[in-house]
Amino acid sequence: MKRSLLRTVKRIIERYGLLHRGDRVLVAVSGGVDSVVLLEVLDLLKEEYELQLFVAHYDHRLRKASLRDSLFVYQLAKKKGLPYLYGVSLVKEYARREGLSLEMAGRELRYRFFERLRRDLDLHRIALAHQADDLAEEVLLRFLRGAGRRGLAGIPVKREAHIIRPLLFVSRQEILDFARERGLSWVEDESNRDPRFVRNRVRHLLIPFLEEHFHPRVRENLKRTALILAEEEELIDEMARKALDRALVKEAKEVVLRVPILRGYPEALRRRVFWLALSRAGVSLIRVRKVHLEALENLLSGKARGPVPLPGDFRAVRGPGILRLLRSPSPVSEPFFLEIYGEGEYLLPGGKFILERGASREASVLDPERISFPLVVRSRRPGDRIFWPKVGHKRLKKFFWEQGIPPEMRDLWPLVEYQGEIVAIPGYYVHPAYQARGKEGLVLRFVPHQGVSFALQKRSG
Incomplete structure (x- = not known):
């Protein structure tokens, strides 16, 4: 089983160019079996790819056992002789202040922590432990929420060249078998079975029901659909990047788009351009919803005069022939x-x-x-x-x-x-x-x- 899983992961790495020789890799480890196996696999491949590994753990402080998990990951990194990087925040308070769900707030803070480490330590890759069952669950979850084509492509194996998911095409059962064969230990997150979370209801109720009553290979079929869409998404994404490049005002310090060029694009392509432009401006894409893209479309067409509020402290402002994405300065209420x-x-x-x-x-x-x-x-x-x-x-x-x-x-x-x-x-x-x-x-x-x-x-x- 070890050879089979390693062979699968190496094939994924080579096919999608996830790693290059000499890469400095940040491995996100929660302490669960998926992330523990990810660390073990990359540690086994370390010499072959001449990797430098860094273990990062983010504590959301949502459970009483979170400190236990942090100490477990620390001991794991120490045992392997790897640097341990710890981040923590009060996710519940952040979610309340920003008006976000706990899941969304945690994800935003966690990714922000990883990105900061990548910049500060000059790292080449951030390795995350999503696996094939996560991919199937994500596709189904997004379908239930009414996602478009981009959403149904699920979790990308590589994003922005530096976020990689080497286990994405490995099933949960394969990961468990590998962990037991290697004698690995891990910690269980009790919240993964809490039915209050929609993702858990999809995992433990909906998918088993579909497998029993509709098709026994639902997970495999969902994964196959996601892969087909993901490959097509790469082509569409490249088209959108070229379209964004043509629409950008190059000399501007912030993201400024030319209205006549935007209007010449089909609406579907324009939505992709907006998405990429928001990312370039620094808007948290985790928060971007269809309503924000529709608001930008209305601003472009003149149905809305603006400024259009965007997630975080960003705004979209329309000027003569241009559309700008910028941070909002602190408002001044008193005249001078x-x-x-x-x-x-x-x-x-x-x-x-x-x-x-x-x-x-x-x-x-x-x-x-x-x-x-x-x-x-x-x-x-x-x-x-x-x-x-x-x-x-x-x-x-x-x-x-x-x-x-x-x-x-x-x-x-x-x-x-x-x-x-x-x-x-x-x-x-x-x-x-x-x-x-x-x-x-x-x-x-x-x-x-x-x-x-x-x-x-x-x-x-």
Whole structure:
């Protein structure tokens, strides 16, 4: 049995390119039989692939026995002479604060921990212990929840090049047989039989019922379906990545998509592009649901004006010809008003306002001979307008929209007022009557606080 399982795993590794010689691999070990066997298999293959293994255990603190499991994994790593990396958090409190289920909250925190270790320790792979029965259960579970084609592909054997599942095509029974033959010990998670969890009801009630009354090889058939879909998903995913690359505004610091290009894609491909764009922006894909993709579609078509809230502290904002995915800065509820009597740097709620004498083609420049101090630096007010040649006056709200300033930034961006009239908006606008005619003048800049960033789409003035 040992040779058979090892042969299966090696075939999976070679076929899907899961490991390369010399890889530094983080092995996620919960203490259950699946993860214990995963560690044993990779330890047996360590010399052949010249691997460096690191054992990682994440404690969700949801059960009284969680400390027992942590100590068990520690002893296992120590016995094999491998580094042991421990993470812990209060998942229940996090789930309550973020409005997530316990399962979703635990998974998000656990993956975040693994990713942080991968970056900090310069690791090449994160090995997870999902196996064939997990794959069958996941496909059935997603079908019951109404998943699309991507969801029915189940659990990928490799994701984002570094998350690998070497046991994905090995059955639970094969894993148990291997563990007993090797004399391995493991810990049992009593929550795996708790019927309050939907996954457990699928595992212990639904699948046995289907096997008894419909088809004895339900698990195998579900796995085969998932594999067929997964292979087709690789092709579709590659198409979506190329489509995303064409739609991206390359020079933008955050994820900015071109609306005309997006509109030219079929809706099904566009959903995949949205999915990949959300991932690139840093949105937790575990939280993304169909409603979020529909909201992005409505924002693109103009049915919704936005901003569209996304999982976590992200938003999607529509501008002229673009759609941006960005983190939301902390809201500022109080307006600001400041009289300034000379050059200098002034701290505002959203960043730093700078006024200095000099020359600049990139910043707004006022003619010092046409104005005098004090100047007023303030936040916007209802009904604000600016003078615009050939138009007369333009509503500030419309101007901000045309310039692509996100709604959540509009109360933070300073306006410069002189004798009751808006004469400048740093980086965007200077009143024609007060614009510097020569090379030098009073240069105005606004530098948002760190973490408050977006692409400037157009400049005027």
